Amino acid sequence: MTLVNENYLKLQGSYLFAEIARRVSAFKKENPSADVISLGIGDVTQPLAPVVIEALHKAVEEMADAKTFRGYGPEQGYAFLREAIVNTIYAPRKAQIESDEIFVSDGAKSDCGNIQEIFGNDNIIAITDPVYPVYLDTNVMAGRTGLYNEAAGIFDNVVYMPCTAENNFIPDFPKKHVDIIYICCPNNPTGTTLSRKQLSAWVKYAKENDSVILYDAAYSYYITQEDVPRTIYEIDGARDVAVEFRSFSKTAGFTGMRCGYTVIPKTVFGHTKSGMKQALNPMWNRRHTTKFNGTAYIVQRAAEAVLSNEGQKQIMQTIDYYMNNAKTICRGLDAVGIKYFGGINAPYIWLKAPNSMKSWEFFDKLLNEANIVGTPGAGFGPSGEGYFRLTAFGDRESTIKAVERIKTKLKL
Numbered sequence: 001m002t003l004v005n006e007n008y009l010k011l012q013g014s015y016l017f018a019e020i021a022r023r024v025s026a027f028k029k030e031n032p033s034a035d036v037i038s039l040g041i042g043d044v045t046q047p048l049a050p051v052v053i054e055a056l057h058k059a060v061e062e063m064a065d066a067k068t069f070r071g072y073g074p075e076q077g078y079a080f081l082r083e084a085i086v087n088t089i090y091a092p093r094k095a096q097i098e099s100d101e102i103f104v105s106d107g108a109k110s111d112c113g114n115i116q117e118i119f120g121n122d123n124i125i126a127i128t129d130p131v132y133p134v135y136l137d138t139n140v141m142a143g144r145t146g147l148y149n150e151a152a153g154i155f156d157n158v159v160y161m162p163c164t165a166e167n168n169f170i171p172d173f174p175k176k177h178v179d180i181i182y183i184c185c186p187n188n189p190t191g192t193t194l195s196r197k198q199l200s201a202w203v204k205y206a207k208e209n210d211s212v213i214l215y216d217a218a219y220s221y222y223i224t225q226e227d228v229p230r231t232i233y234e235i236d237g238a239r240d241v242a243v244e245f246r247s248f249s250k251t252a253g254f255t256g257m258r259c260g261y262t263v264i265p266k267t268v269f270g271h272t273k274s275g276m277k278q279a280l281n282p283m284w285n286r287r288h289t290t291k292f293n294g295t296a297y298i299v300q301r302a303a304e305a306v307l308s309n310e311g312q313k314q315i316m317q318t319i320d321y322y323m324n325n326a327k328t329i330c331r332g333l334d335a336v337g338i339k340y341f342g343g344i345n346a347p348y349i350w351l352k353a354p355n356s357m358k359s360w361e362f363f364d365k366l367l368n369e370a371n372i373v374g375t376p377g378a379g380f381g382p383s384g385e386g387y388f389r390l391t392a393f394g395d396r397e398s399t400i401k402a403v404e405r406i407k408t409k410l411k412l
């Protein structure tokens with residue numbers, strides 16, 4: 001008899017996007033002439049930057065010649081890319097990160113999901129609520145959580161840190177000890193951030209409590225406010241407690257290219273049951289080299305191009321394009337008096353559904369009255385109930401059109 005990993009059976013179905021698709025398709029069936037616009041897109045839409053295309057062509061040509069052809073590369077990523085990351089991302093921010101603390105991968109989702117493997121199963125994890133579902137689900141799969149509590153909408157044995165308008169989306173420190181703390185900043189879905197002072201408090205907390213912070217900085221390039229750190233390693237002491245995940249996906253349109261990286265300073269430690277200190281960097285190195293064979297050479301050359309001076313300028317133009325959409329959405333919501341958060345340091349706008357409506361009620365209202373699709377906040381965690389996510393990843397024209405409809409068609 002083959003036994004299955006029963007932890008998988010505790011998972012809650014990927015109900016959110018399936019249910020959105022179901023409701024949209026039912027609406028279209030009944031209203032075949034309706035022009036439905038999606039402001040729910042969680043993927044970039046604009047093409048790769050010219051420097052990236054150039055680097056790709058060049059790398060493809062190298063692969064066509066035996067003299068320059070590359071087979072397996074280092075599992076951790078080529079030195080040219082790891083060094084470019086140090087020089088462009090960390091050194092200018094006075095963040096002391098060395099290239100052998102960087103592990104290049106096929107994206108931040110895999111890394112955020114896989115990292116939990118190097119931690120013991122008895123650790124208590126803390127997640128902000130609402131948040132990107134990967135952190136929780138991968139811990140459920142590993143058996144690090146209890147069962148799903150239907151009534152409360154939470155998994156047992158997980159510490160949820162509610163982030164709502166009431167606490168300004170700043171998580172409170174857990175009331176009981178936690179070992180692993182997931183922080184996503186700027187946050188998906190709320191688009192909110194932590195200031196330098198707030199993040200410093202978390203680093204201090206982790207240090208005092210012997211916890212590790214797993215910091216997802218997938219949206220750091222969208223930050224516009226000076227007081228929001230671009231990397232957790234800008235914070236004193238973070239080198240001793242934090243692992244950082246980064247990605248070229250939302251930064252440079254690499255969602256279909258696949259490249260990200262994880263930073264594990266050699267000074268971050270866990271402990272064995274007997275109390276011995278154990279560095280995380282060599283453990284992740286062992287995991288990565290055993291289970292991963294490196295990101296495509298041509299993709300790493302493309303990522304290197306993103307980090308060049310010209311590349312940085314070109315990707316910022318696209319990010320500005322999205323953030324301009326975000327502004328348009330925010331101004332539209334201002335005009336109709338809908339309260340919202342985010343949209344300043346992230347391509348996400350997290351609105352409070354008017355008249356105390358529930359997330360799904362507002363979804364139906366927006367779809368029926370304005371023919372706009374967004375994402376119900378309740379799908380990202382119980383504290384997302386009553387909220388709703390709009391994204392700035394659409395094209396300019398449809399974003400403007402959608403905002404016009406919010407202003408003219410939505411009955412508030």
Ligand SMILES: *Cc1c(COP(=O)(O)O)cnc(C)c1O
Nearest residue numbers: 107108109132188218247249260
């Ligand atoms: C999109 C996203 C990622 C995944 O990035 P990939 O590098 O494409 O795997 C990771 N974290 C958050 C919060 C995201 O929104």
